[in-house]
Amino acid sequence: MFSYFGSLDLVRNREVIMTWPFAAHWIAAVLLCRASAQYSSDQCSWRGSGLSHESHRRDVGQIYLRCSQGSLEWLYPTGAIIVNLRPNTEPSSGGTPGFHACVKPRADSQGAQVYLERAGELRLLLGERAQAQGTVHCFSLEEGVLFVEAVAQTDISRRITAFQYELVPSQGPAAYMYPYLHPGTAPCKPCSDEEVLMAVCTSDFVGSGYIQGVVKPSFTSSSSSTSGANNHSSFVVTLSRLFRQKSKVFVWGGTRGRGWSGYVRVPLRCSVHAGGDEYLLTGFVHFGEAWLGCAPRYKDFTKLYRKAQEAGNTPCQMDTD
Numbered sequence: 408m409f410s411y412f413g414s415l416d417l418v419r420n421r422e423v424i425m426t427w428p429f430a431a432h433w434i435a436a437v438l439l440c441r442a443s444a445q446y447s448s449d450q451c452s453w454r455g456s457g458l459s460h461e462s463h464r465r466d467v468g469q470i471y472l473r474c475s476q477g478s479l480e481w482l483y484p485t486g487a488i489i490v491n492l493r494p495n496t497e498p499s500s501g502g503t504p505g506f507h508a509c510v511k512p513r514a515d516s517q518g519a520q521v522y523l524e525r526a527g528e529l530r531l532l533l534g535e536r537a538q539a540q541g542t543v544h545c546f547s548l549e550e551g552v553l554f555v556e557a558v559a560q561t562d563i564s565r566r567i568t569a570f571q572y573e574l575v576p577s578q579g580p581a582a583y584m585y586p587y588l589h590p591g592t593a594p595c596k597p598c599s600d601e602e603v604l605m606a607v608c609t610s611d612f613v614g615s616g617y618i619q620g621v622v623k624p625s626f627t628s629s630s631s632s633t634s635g636a637n638n639h640s641s642f643v644v645t646l647s648r649l650f651r652q653k654s655k656v657f658v659w660g661g662t663r664g665r666g667w668s669g670y671v672r673v674p675l676r677c678s679v680h681a682g683g684d685e686y687l688l689t690g691f692v693h694f695g696e697a698w699l700g701c702a703p704r705y706k707d708f709t710k711l712y713r714k715a716q717e718a719g720n721t722p723c724q725m726d727t728d
Contacts (some may be wrong), residue, residue, distance in 0.1 A: 484557035507574070516539070
């Protein structure tokens with residue numbers, strides 16, 4: 408799973424930004440070994456163990472992940488690994504401008520520190536203790552690659568470093584709608600007719616039902632330039648119809664076992680009316696959580712959809728009966 412290159416004596420202080428004494432030698436080693444570095448088994452996620460490399464505690468391995476989202480799980484970490492995140496739409500060579508990566512550590516992640524590395528300089532992104540908070544951290548791919556270094560331990564048998572990642576364009580509508588990249592800047596406005604019709608076709612989940620009530624504000628993210636605070640709320644929803652969902656964020660057996668139930672996240676500054684009318688609920692799933700997108704009243708949506716059908720303007724077909 409790894410491609411290794413020479414043992415390095417990594418001597419550094421523990422400041423947030425650090426420069427290696429042997430940076431020039433390290434960079435040369437990276438350039439020499441990139442040609443032979445191996446891809447992960449599915450190019451989206453990687454899982455490996457440090458136990459088989461116990462005698463190579465100072466080795467550094469290369470991992471390439473080329474997907475819009477995936478995960479990493481490093482059991483019993485020793486030494487260090489460099490994680491190169493790339494979108495699968497980019498060419499295999501050259502830089503990767505125009506994309507951000509967001510990383511969410513697993514609550515039980517421990518045993519390693521996660522840095523951003525560029526030109527031999529390290530900047531701490533995720534400390535070992537901070538990973539238990541599960542906070543999402545975002546950074547531009549132009550800022551560097553992930554350098555995951557095992558923390559020296561006398562017993563590594565219970566140490567697992569694990570996180571999920573998602574890639575998102577740095578600019579454009581997708582960037583501003585992404586909840587972790589620009590916290591607090593997503594527009595709070597009703598969707599246009601065209602946006603509603605497109606949301607039915609492109610959303611990760613589409614259903615109709617009721618918003619029951621708010622749970623609590625939620626912490627969102629920290630990025631290299633901005634930090635999010637308690638700027639999102641979670642709402643309980645019950646669905647009488649579930650047209651589509653990419654991941655199981657809604658489960659059967661809602662109110663009295665007559666539908667699906669789950670939670671959706673909404674920016675705190677956006678008004679949401681719980682109870683009363685039935686809504687068309689659309690949105691996207693990020694790190695296993697549903698985020699609400701276009702949500703018109705269901706009776707208004709059915710009128711819009713039938714009108715678009717009659718005019719032949721529906722971008723996709725769905726059964727509204």
